[in-house]
Amino acid sequence: MSGDADSNAARGNDSARILAVLDRFHPRARRRLVGIGVLSFLAGLSEAAILVLVTGVAVAVNEGRDDVGLAGVSLSTTLVLVLAGVLLLLGILLTYLLARAIAGVSASASLRARQELLRAFHAASYERKSRDRVASLQEALTTYVDRFTQAFAALATLLAAVLSLSSFAVAALVVNPLTAVALSVVGALLVLILRPATMRTRAAAQRLTHQRRDYAEGATESVLLSRELAVFGVAGEAGERLRRRDAEVADQFYTSRFLAAFTPRLYQGLALALVIVGLLVLTSIEVDDLAAIGAVVLLLVRSLSYGQQVLTGLQQQAEMRPYVDRLVELLDSYSDAPRHQGTTAVGEIRSIELRQVGFGYEGASGSALRDLSLVVGAGETIGVVGPSGAGKSTLVNVLLRLYEPTAGEVTVNGVPLREVDDEEWHRRTAIVPQEPRLVHGSIADNIRFLRDLDDDDVARAAREARVEEFVADLPLGLDSPVGELGGRLSGGQRQRICIARALAGRPDLLVLDEPTSALDGESEAAIGQTLAALKGRVTMVIVAHRLSTLTICDRLVILQEGTLASIGTAAELQSRSAYYREVSRLAGL
Structure with missing residues (x-):
């Protein structure tokens, strides 16, 4: 099958699976992702540097000084603020380029996925296509491809957030090695603690995908058989069956949405608790550099936002994964049943x-x-x-x-x-x-x-x-x-x-x-x-x-x-x- 090249690991891991499918539709996507990663890291470094500079200025002003010591060099507060402003403009430019890169590869992947699906469908044998239910191709071209695009956007967001966190870790290592260790421990603990919730989100999304398909089939039947349902007087029964399916979809949608909404909030609470614990540890250690302490606090608090983006990216990937798998299954089923095409000319049929x-x-x-x-x-x-x-x-x-x-x-x-x-x-x-x-x-x-x-x-x-x-x-x-x-x-x-x-x-x-x-x-x-x-x-x-x-x-x-x-x-x-x-x-x- 066309999808056999996907490794078992890719099938098990959401990010790896989405990336493998992306390779299929957009061969240059990995290079684009490298560019997205570089831009994200540089943007994160720019933001981290601004936080460190602003903290140094704030401490200097509080102490009545007009200079800031950075890496053994004393700079005036005015020059430091100008430098922070330049970094801010650089960060805005990097963010603009990052947004364009993500939007560009998302749009391109979406277009190529639809084109590949249409090509495979029209090249498939009629015997294979005749087995499809009504509107299955339409559903694939709209819902499945849209979810695949969302899955890629989630992957790009996840990558950007991870590399931004990495840039914060680099900045923290420069300011205080203890901070870098704290950031790493916080991130690892949170991912480990919330992994079960991500797995439940994927399972809920998979069930929701199947139930929505059943519901869509029932709705299509109601339209195609509307005359018969009316003549036989069973329109009410058909409506009741569709309502039961609708209730099942609603219940599963509730579970999926609850996990998607609650897990990030849980993450935020746990992360703040770990930050508080980290601050308690720092206050118990004698540190003469108040600017370093302030920078540590700002970096830790700001890293929570990127950590939440990491979790959101993982959650969204888990939600979109069943649609991506279904898209690939449908595409493979068309590709594996090509229409036979001969080459011999026979002239008028005698x-x-x-x-x-x-x-x-x-x-x-x-x-x-x-x-x-x-x-x-x-x-x-x-x-x-x-x-x-x-x-x-x-x-x-x-x-x-x-x-x-x-x-x-x-x-x-x-x-x-x-x-x-x-x-x-x-x-x-x-x-x-x-x-x-x-x-x-x-x-x-x-x-x-x-x-x-x-x-x-x-x-x-x-x-x-x-x-x-x-x-x-x-x-x-x-x-x-x-x-x-x-x-x-x-x-x-x-x-x-x-x-x-x-x-x-x-x-x-x-x-x-x-x-x-x-x-x-x-x-x-x-x-x-x-x-x-x-x-x-x-x-x-x-x-x-x-x-x-x-x-x-x-x-x-x-x-x-x-x-x-x-x-x-x-x-x-x-x-x-x-x-x-x-x-x-x-x-x-």
Whole structure:
């Protein structure tokens, strides 16, 4: 897998894990982090130096002196204050550069993560993508990537705070070695004491991630099934189930937020207690240098702020870690299932042959297709019928090379389908799905469907699919907007647009998967006329439950339990297929 390069240590430690993922999306990120660390250390040194200088001036003023002794050198208080002012300006500049560096690498990592996820998704096989739940990619591109960016920001904040603390330790070592020891002991003790709280935060965040996913799935189901829920009178029950999930999310969110809010406060209290203990120790020691004592106190107190930033960074990393892991898991699952792309040109499709083809879905106990052999000639119209679950849609996906057979072989003009050039194959094939889905834009946009087709091709396809019959009544014609998900059009109108979309590229093979299942009689008749006009010009495979849709077919294929039960003309099947006789009787034919 693509993520195997991540070490076990990286998987266990939040910072190491986030850094490993960052390397994947932003190869130069480590160098940027080095720059962030250098800027943080210098900014911390600048601040520590200012504290030492100001303390020295305050002590000098209190003692009525106009000079300050620094490192064995006596300087006037005015010069020391000017030096402090210069350091302040330097600190502001360093902080500005630091903020720009963190923002820049965060934005770049976020962009690259989304681009990598989109690239992997579109390069993955259809069989892999078809297993995703609704809106999973949208959730990954928004929530997961945003949380990953927040995790990196937390890592950068943690790094900056640690190096600022280090600069304070250096300053303290110069002022008084005892101070440096005290800072180190304080930091180590606090991290050790609060480590369990950080681990609990990560666990709570992981549970919250799973519960939010369940809640989002329930909400999506409520939208997609709103009509059915209303008709069956179970909208209240669905709402109650969603409310229970919502309550679980709220409880887990409370736990996560409580830990995130309380742990820093606990840290602050413990740190102040340790500072008080440290001061008690210092007061018990005879120290003649009052300025050193004052600098020690200021450095200790100011270090609490950076220590709190360290803890906050650790907490935020723990909270974001489950999202980062889920982002990588999803990306790896796409990368590990690439779409096969052949390179052989086959020209116009003259024949398609299935030789003992079988297909089984991942995790399924049986096979959707078994030992299926079939030859489809150029210009032939083949109908596919069979009960639900017979393997009709699977056959469509195998024919269009959306699924790779797990047994047997499909050939085109004698060439194995898996070796056929990918771009050429997509130019020569098209599909009309059972559920017509339109994109945001105009009718013409939906017929063109992101392809480089000229207006003449769009207009021709609109005529062939009889789209122009209803477009003529629209003020903007083919430029009329379809509305969200095609909401401004009827089901029959949307289906005709999908047929026009399929015909616009002049395909050799046209597959229609239940094209009239949800249409009224008038719309079905119009589409039937369109298909009749195409007969002989295009090789067609039509999957349908309604036998009325299949009257133009040259041959019919009967699928039952994934196998080819019978094949022949309608007249032949009347004598040899009990299933066909039964569905013919039910259809009144």
